[in-house]
Amino acid sequence: MRPWVLCALLSVSLSAASAAGNLGDALAQAGAAAKGAPKASAKAPPPKPGSSKAPVKSLSIKERFKRWGLHGALAESKADHAKRQWENLASVDGAQCREELKKTGAVFRALRDREKPDHKGCGIPHGVILTKGPTGITYAGPLMIDCSLALALPSIEKVIQEEAVKHLGEPITRITTLGSYSCRSVRGWKERISQHAIGNALDMAAFSTKGGVKASVMRDYEMGVESPAKPRGRFLRAIYRRLWSEGDVTRVLGPEWDAAHRDHFHLDRGLRFWK
Structure with a gap:
């Protein structure tokens, strides 16, 4: 199965349990998700790297669902x-x-706080502007996100820091972001509001250590390689895989998904498209 097919299938729950998406019990902090946040939808293991060194052909989510007959x-x-x-x-x-x-x-x-979205469907229910994460990571630029997504940062940063020490020799102190809140629809699907439009998504482009090592998704993510040769590539591959299984998020999209994500990792906690 091609990697973009598998990755897309991971973004769709075909079971009632995964599709329910209701608020669950409060989550624990730092590594086991914190209280007060809705649960991220269930997810499958991450996709294996593709066979091509170039980004896959970009197909919108809507086009893929049509192709596969996922009418729900x-x-x-x-x-x-x-x-x-x-x-x-x-x-x-x-x-x-x-x-x-x-x-x-x-x-x-x-x-x-906002009781309802604006006329475009945009806004953040319980917004925060976050400049530094729970493990001391500085976000450049700052994250404008919903508090519930911010509460997922302990589990997200735990994965990032463990893999940074393993592959780069020291923790991450700075993450370069490509955006968080943005009032727009899903790219290629105007009938679906983006998770960015409600502060429920963030994009990470590069990871820097105190010692000056910088792992850039655009430059260092090794497409089509099962076991990257360079430490920065191994670090990026490892966090991409582990965030799927351990980070308190619903979707992790990156270079293996499509060309639009060639330069960053997209993380969100939205409900599945499948109802």
Whole structure:
């Protein structure tokens, strides 16, 4: 099976359990997800690297679903989909969420809560602007995200730091981001609101250590190589795989997904497209 097919299938839950996406029990901190956040949808193991050194041909999610006959993912109306995604975040207690976030050691500023999205379907229910994560990582630029996504950072950063020490010899102190909140639809699918539009996604482009080692997704991610030859490539491959299985996120998209993600890892905690 081609890697983009497998990766796309990972982004779609065909079972009722995975598709439910309701708020679950509060999550534990630092490595086991923190309290106050909705659960990320269940996910399968990560895709294996592809056979091509070039990014795969870019097909939108909508085009892929049509090709595979996944009509359940296409049938939901734009309004119903947007409402379902918004309520997944808005149902949590924003004040409690931020109290739990403080306990992680993250440095952030709270934004005013929103009861509903704007006329475009955009906005962040319980927003924060986060400059430093729970393990001391500085985000450049700062993350404008929902508090529930911020509460997933302990598990995300745990994976990143463990693999950085293993492959780069020291922890990560800085992550270069390509964006977080952005009012837009899913690329190639205007009927579906992007997780970026509700502050439920972030893009990571490069990872830097205190000693000056910088692992860039664009430059150092080795396409089509099962076992990368260079330490930076091994680090990127390792965090990509582990975040699928251990990070408290629903989707991790990167160079193996399509050309639009050749230069970054996209992480989000949205509900599955399949209802």
